[in-house]
Amino acid sequence: MNHFTICASKNDTHDIEEGILDTLAQGFVVEKNDSSYLLKSKGLFKRHQGAIHVIADNTDPDYFAKNMPGMMSFYHNIPFEDEQLKELVMIQISVFNTVIAVEMDKEITDEQMQLLIKLLSSIGGVGFLPDGTLLDQQGLVIVYPNGESGPSNFRPHACTKMINVQEATSAQGEARKNNTIAFLVEKGIPYVASLPQLPSVEDCAFKRQEDIAKRAVALLIAIQFACDVAQSGNIEDSREFFLNMLHKYNVQQFLTDNEKSFLQAQYPDAQYPDAQEAVSIAWQYEAYWTLIWALGFVETLEFPDDVCDCDYAIQVVSSCETFEQFYAQIAMRSKEEILDEADKIYRLHWACVNSRINGQAAPLALNESVVMERRRALFWMIGYRNEQWDTMSMDT
Structure with a gap:
């Protein structure tokens, strides 16, 4: 050797x-x-x-x-x-x-x-x-x-x-981890028992309900602009429309730095924004779907083997004339329920990575892109390691 x-x-x-x-x-x-x-x-x-x-x-x-x-x-x-x-x-x-x-x-x-x-x-x-x-x-x-x-x-x-980086273990976190493992065993999905537990509810820095709501609306608007870019639509008309939407709902400050750059960048004639970046932002429909699930607009987060209902996802916000009207309809889920889903998606992500590394199909047709975007939203909501939306680590 x-x-x-x-x-x-x-x-x-x-x-x-x-x-x-x-x-x-x-x-x-x-x-x-x-x-x-x-x-x-x-x-x-x-x-x-x-x-x-x-x-x-x-x-x-x-x-x-x-x-x-x-x-x-x-x-x-x-x-x-x-x-x-x-x-x-x-x-x-x-x-x-x-x-x-x-x-x-x-x-x-x-x-x-x-x-x-x-x-x-x-x-x-x-x-x-x-x-x-x-x-x-x-x-x-x-x-x-x-x-x-x-x-x-x-x-x-x-x-x-x-x-010090590892979150403190707790009986609550161990019980949550064991419940997820029981779910994986029932589904026949591989898991690794040494993957750490997530923090307890008390040790998480949960985002405020209003911040989650404003982030959801801002993200949807950024996604819609990205979809227009990906489909080679009229960039300037689309940009103007969605910038106005941001101001209408008063959520422009809840765009990420990447989204601000993408929305505001100027391009020479006949040159479009980067299509791959547009596709990456458009995929965050799945993260947005997870946010509106937490806000009570989606009844259940189904098994992540397929994409969300984009038409309904848009209608949740577009049916409201103001942010206040949207906010009045929220039925926020409990922190425990959000943390349960975060633990589940964390371990499902490991199963996706494990399959990919070994050249195998993901178990039960898990869609890794859907899993990753759900994880982004869930880990952002629980304040995991205080990581930011654009730079959320996806380690397993």
Whole structure:
């Protein structure tokens, strides 16, 4: 093998450089290059070259958003002979925020592997071999790729930064999680038990009813303009009409920054706004549908395998002459009901990602785009991690 990866849960990466320079200097000439390190073996014969790349979630969050779900899926699908060990491994993966990737141009020698194990020990992480074997920080096998347990007495480790990011567990959150899992089992939908619970009602920063209502109306107007753009309609006439609608309902301040830019951007003659951006905004019909469900205009959030009723979605607002008339019809759902749906969509999203990564059709024809937009709206309403609408993380 010529690859070795160390994953860890770290408050910062400052001590990693010291570990690389001190440990690997015994067998390599090490040259630092930004967040990477170039390696050249010191031997006169069979000279090796390689590199170490250090990746942290605060500098490259996209890497973790793209790769951690795949790692979770890979180990979830391994038939562990010890289910408790599987839970521990999945918990550990969920708090990884640092990756040290070693790439060599030739096979890693036994002597070099010993140095890499020393590096693993100094960092305090988990070692990943290319075949999927996991090593603890002493270099002992945690689990083999066939699910057989190794000799390691493994226990997960999380840095204080990751612990603080994880919402506090609660009996309420565990009960909600278990209810969702029971729903998934009944439907025959795969799940991973280590996916964290969501915060309790008391620990959520729920949006106010009026803010949800104004956001819903503003979003619908932005969506309608995006639909006109996607269909190559008269952009200027459409823009003027929908800007007037925003003022009519007095909700212009509830547009997101992306929506404001999209609505207000000026384009040269014969040039239209970006069609892909228009399609992305138009897909948020599903997020809007979820908002008006929370406001009581939609009776049930059906299983997310199909798109919403766009004609009815429009009529909910268009039948009202003023925002006050729309607001007077609201029958707001309880925070508990909204949080229940948020937990359900969170775990359904994992099922979508798991299927996609493994090249399989989503279970029960789940529509991942619908699931993602519902999640955007639900997580925004519960104030999850205080994330903003346009930049809502979709980690699973």
